[in-house]
Amino acid sequence: MSGRYDIAIVGAGIAGASLAAAIGPRASVLLLEAEDLPGYHATGRSAAFWSESYGGPGVQPLTTASGPALRDGGFLQPLGSLHIGRAEDTAKIDEFLAEFAGTGVVLNSVDPAALVPGLRPDWTLGVMEASSAYIDVAALHADCLARAKRTGVTLVTQAGLRAAERVGGAWRLDTEAGMFEAAVVVDAAGAWADSIARVAGAAPIGIQPYRRTVVQLRTDPPSHEGLPHVADISGNFYFKPEAGGRLWLSPHDETPVDPHDVQPEELDVAIGIDRFEHVVDWRVTAVERRWAGLRSFAPDRLPVYGFDAHVPGFFWCAGQGGFGIQTAPAAAELAAALLLGVTPDESVAAIDPAVYAPTRF
Structure with a gap:
């Protein structure tokens, strides 16, 4: 031995x-x-953000209880998370707010256009989760x-x-x-x-492991100062600002796969960019990096x-x-x-x- x-x-x-x-x-x-x-x-290969609502009400107690240790250790930096939707998503927004009522997670209805420059006009619904943060994984x-x-x-x-x-x-x-x-x-x-x-x-x-794709973009306009993490209430995308004017974007894909050294698929990258371009009027000038990771659920x-x-x-x-x-x-x-x-x-x-x-x- x-x-x-x-x-x-x-x-x-x-x-x-x-x-x-x-x-x-x-x-x-x-x-x-x-x-x-x-x-x-x-x-x-984590997307590196901390959100009390992520994972749903069953996960939230673990996330909230982890907050003090992560803050005290210097692993969190302010970011905020904006959940957005269109008129047809009203019921999903209402359900999201109801899910976390009484949990201590602070969610506030906001005008998303006031927080995301260039947001296309059909994205009229917004819920701000101010406690969300970058996490230094x-x-x-x-x-x-x-x-x-x-x-x-x-x-x-x-x-x-x-x-x-x-x-x-x-x-x-x-x-x-x-x-x-x-x-x-x-x-x-x-x-x-x-x-x-x-x-x-x-x-x-x-x-079951699921493949999740993330891409690092440069856009025009290039500055995202003050932009929060932005997520579709229907779960079709999220994006967040990174250092140097870059942006991380995911199509929020969940493709079941066997466990392996997973790599991004070009189709998922293209889907992510297409969805992004239907949210804001920014132009994608470069795809600098792309990667995929495995998220495994019971x-x-x-x-x-x-x-x-x-x-x-x-x-x-x-x-x-x-x-x-x-x-x-x-x-x-x-x-x-x-x-x-x-x-x-x-x-x-x-x-x-x-x-x-x-x-x-």
Whole structure:
């Protein structure tokens, strides 16, 4: 054996890294990463914004509870999010406002034309979510890994899991980097979560990866100073300003795919630009970059945290969709309490963990 640990976490993206940082002071932890570097897939390709409404009311408590830690750590910068619609979207706007009534998320009806220069006249409906912010994903992920390292967590890269066998109350893990042993295995493998479950003999939950495309544009006019994140209430696009007058745009695509090193499709890029040109009268002068990432959801689109009901010592930390980064502090504290069998941190004490339990499937 190359090493024996209390807990082995499979996946060193934001889910695994933040959990490792949370439990590192209280357990011996092995963090296994299949790639050369942690965060290569979903974490490294995030659109990098924090929105309390993103993911819906079931995710919002985790996002809101994460806000203080993210602000105190300097990972958030003001942005604001403007949800826009046309006259035919009135019912969707009303439903959106009703969904978050009483949650503490502040949403205000506004004139979108006052916030988006060049907005085409049919986009008449707007809801401003002022609390939304840029999130420094790379800094947050690096901070989690650094905190984990300081507590003695062992990170092993190029360590794809090939086999897992439970013998005598412990897991024997055959990885590309060698053999390891742990009392508990945590499945934080993102798009590969169901694949890891199969290796360990657990029934897959049905966590499906979806391709999401983002492009970096230059436009005329080039200045987007003061522009918020802008999202279609019907979910057909979003765009947000970036440094140097650039703009990030997504067609909000969700194409189901098998887990792999996903790449953007030219058709999705073209669809995104076409939708953008139907929103504002700006001219696209250059497509500077294009990329795609995997957003992986459980069947009910809520994350999954907890021990498997049928396989001893197998813990789920998966299904975090596109909101895994913005919920990372609270999700890690909640998952840590469940994993270690301790009282949850006060930051997540009001959140019911049963909502996210794997036993719901």
